[in-house]
Amino acid sequence: MVANDLMVSGAVRESRLILPRVSRTFALGVKLLPPRLEPPVRVGYLLCRIADTVEDDLRLSPRRKADLLDDFLVCFDDAGAADRYGAVIAELTASDDYLELVATTGHVFLMWRMLDERSRAILRRWVVEMVRGMRQFVLDHPDGIRIASLDEFHHYCYFVAGTVGHLLTELWHAHSPLVGNRTYERLLEDCEAFGEALQTVNILKDIAWDAERENAIYIPSDLLKAAGSDHDGILREERRHANRDALIPLMHLAHDDIERSLRYIEAIPAAAVRIRLFCVLPILFAIATMRELEQTEAMLVPGGSVKIARAEVRALIVAASTSTLTNPTLRWLADRVRKKPFVFGGP
Incomplete structure (x- = not known):
């Protein structure tokens, strides 16, 4: 023993x-x-x-x-x-x-x-x-994952991230007396979006890394084709403008899922502040990353990446500890981060 x-x-x-x-x-x-x-x-x-x-x-x-x-x-x-x-x-x-x-x-x-x-x-x-979904994608793409369509993109994100939204939501319900049956049912409406928002943002910011280091391209080929490019040209300089255009539908998807994620957090009782804070931090980081993604092509450059500054990460951690206490202050902080970097001492 x-x-x-x-x-x-x-x-x-x-x-x-x-x-x-x-x-x-x-x-x-x-x-x-x-x-x-x-x-x-x-x-x-x-x-x-x-x-x-x-x-x-x-x-x-x-x-x-x-x-x-x-x-x-x-x-x-x-x-x-x-x-x-x-x-x-x-x-x-x-x-x-x-x-x-x-x-x-x-x-x-x-x-x-x-x-x-x-x-x-x-x-x-x-x-x-999650693992069964991963297994199927591995076998379906023996030469490295290449997502063909927006439907397949949704399917992939569900398995690797939407499942996490469900896992967390069930744990909130199981272990927090503040997350009762009614709240749980409400959270189920957006729990997949909560996980998938983070996955989509990570895919957008890590395009070059995934292609070069993981032999994986998650940008749907039909979106690239419609913009005049393809998977083979995802990091080519001469196709950078077309590749950037191909990302627009995924950026819209990320914004929609972030909005649903904020609704997810708003549905968690204010008294469950520690659960709310756990959920809000990655969403705030995702909002900040999307702000940067919309202003750059760095994710489409070989070796490129998109990150938010450490100073903003630190500031958001501090601000979130008080701004998640009510839904209005949560919305205020999210809207503020969308507009410009959130750093202490800034304008």
Whole structure:
């Protein structure tokens, strides 16, 4: 019993150390959650990131990725399989931080098994849904993901991000007395948009990175074709104007999903301030990133990227802690960020 307690405490410590190394923003948000919600949200995120690391690896063949994703799902029922899964790092080309995360798969599943029954069921349902979707996309695109249409784009974003919106919403309902049945039903209307907004913004800002480092192009080929370009020309200078035009429908989609995300947050009772703050920070960062995306072509330049300044990130963290307390102040801050960078001491 003592050894088991030591193993669990070690797994918890490892997960808290690795989380900021694979996502500083998410690690910050998790710390803001109520104590009952922090463990299942942390574990859920790490499970998703392990699967995503396998999906993104450039060395693995599509068939091998599919097999490893199948093996990952077996870990929900087989603790021994979970403990052995970390050996897959010998096959991966990920960064050291992500390799370390995959190496701790057994510990992450140990933490999952230590959660309450309802949390385990929620995480299992939505992580399985995500991984099965990832698996299908890997097999459907054996030469690297190339999204063909806006419908396929929606389909992809649902599996990798809309599922996360559902996972979080079910956890709010399960563990916060402030999120009752009526609020839960309201949140379900926009929970997929909450997750997918962040995914669409990430796709837009990381076009060059995804094409060059991940062999993946998520901009639908039909949008590129309509603008006079194609996947092969996504980073060509002579097609940059056409490629920029092809992004307009996705930018509209991102704005629509951000608006629905704000409605999602507004539906969370003001008294659940820690949940609201967890949700609002990534949306504010997404709004700021969209503001920058609309003024640049850097995401279409080889090696290019679009990021908001660290000073604005710090300022938004501070401002959000008070501006999320009411819906009017939330809207004020969102509108302010849309117009210009939000930094202390600025105009």
